[in-house]
Amino acid sequence: MTVTHHDLKSRYDLDAAAVRYFDDNGFVKLPGVLDAGTIAAYEPEITSKVVELNTQHLPLAERDTYGKAFLQVTNLWRHSDLVREFVFSPRLARIAAELLGVAGVRLYHDQALYKESGGGITPWHADQYYWPLATDRTVTVWVPLQETPAEMGPLAFAAGSHRFEYGRDLPISDESERELQQGLAEQNFPPVETPYRLGEVSYHLGWTFHHAAPNRSGVPRRVMTVIYMDADITVSQPMNDNQRHDLRSWMSGAEVGAVPETPLNPVLYRARGGAQTG
Template sequence: MTDRTDTIDIDSAYPLPDHAATRLAEDGYVRLPAVLTAETVAHYEPTITGQVIDRNLMHLPMDQRDTYSRAFLQVTNLWQHDDLVRELVFSRRLARIAATLLGVDGVRLYHDQALYKEPGGGITPWHADQYYWPFASDRTITVWLPLQDTPTRLGALEFARASHRLDLGRNLPIGDESERMLQDELAARGFTTDTAGYALGDASYHLGWTFHRAGPNRSTIPRRVMTIIYVDADIAISEPVNDPQRNDLATFMPGARAGGVPDTPLNPVLYRHSAAA
């Protein structure tokens, strides 16, 4: 068992503001203050960071990397390798927020991702996550949980408000082309960009089709972020339409097939309102 104090809490209900689900539906994302205590973040951060250091496969100098590789160090499904990380990824507090915001009975895990932007790391280009995911519904959501105070200069996540309603650009992988095209099109179509920073313990939730980006890390410390991707517990898998979706189906939903629910050992249900009632 993990030693705990009253200030380490990942399972109690978060007092979600009444307007939060409306904001998500209208804007495609919502920022939430003090989702976790500073003590809770400090409890999990060293282990997550240690896992990233141990499992990171990118070791090229920054000037030898492409745009995507300069954006961040990316390590997925850390919950499979460490019990403490698993505690956080399986947090009922975080999963309940996701289910409530999506307006579904429950959510299951798609996968987790640690995204560490090194000092001097470049931009994260404009993109929508669901380009990579073979799902027949838009009931997908990601919690973006910084593990330190994250002002804009550190590479905080930025959102194009209400861009989940935009069909244009959904066929673009993250990269130089998505940054150029979406930067121009979002501005031309009047989408505003939210570039606010995050205080320690704050989190944001964004839908799979919400366009987002991050600026470079202009600080001297890594931008450490843990993300968890949730999907409707009863979501159907769609036939993959590109190579990244075929790879995701094989990697994150092994054995699952188009038309079925991703009920695999890697995709457990993390929360159901009906079960909690």
């Protein structure tokens, strides 16, 4: 089944102001990247795969802070041709490359993050703590699959915190929430927490600190993410157990010092030669 919508393939006009904002703040929110029809076409399949592949079955009250934050399902593209169309979107990948200032990007992995009704906070953290990669040219697109008002727990960012090195050794946890909430406030990195309109997405760097409030609404907050890395990035020596796990799981077969040219990490966009989808 193929229903690839035009706005997954066509170019998004990214203006210079948005790129400057991203460079200065480590994130940017972009309006109108996807239309309502595109989201309606892909959301049911993404949600179906989250339900099918989810392995978290404990009641919310019995989970730790991480488990209460969201249901997390990765590499959905490997389980559905329809989800693959979404994840491999040349439009989304090109925006990532243009924001990073690189010629192309390859896939690290996708990740559905569904915050259940009553789900707790997503503690302050930086994603790149988990990634054994040699540079900071990494970015995540965060795509809400519905309108996301404040009571749903939209993603919030500490503006400019991609240059803040304190806390980069902290996994997502109660400790990261406590230490980073204090550290970011002391260094005057203002939190930016605003609702997402339908079709609005955000991009944030791997070292940008971010968190999310609880979902106080009566419905799940459904979000699909794709993590991109510079197409020419190399693998670094893992610095912690989480990075060793990621190397095995998301870049299987890649060697330290080499570009991760594996079946799991196809190039999704390159400026010369156009989009490539493996």
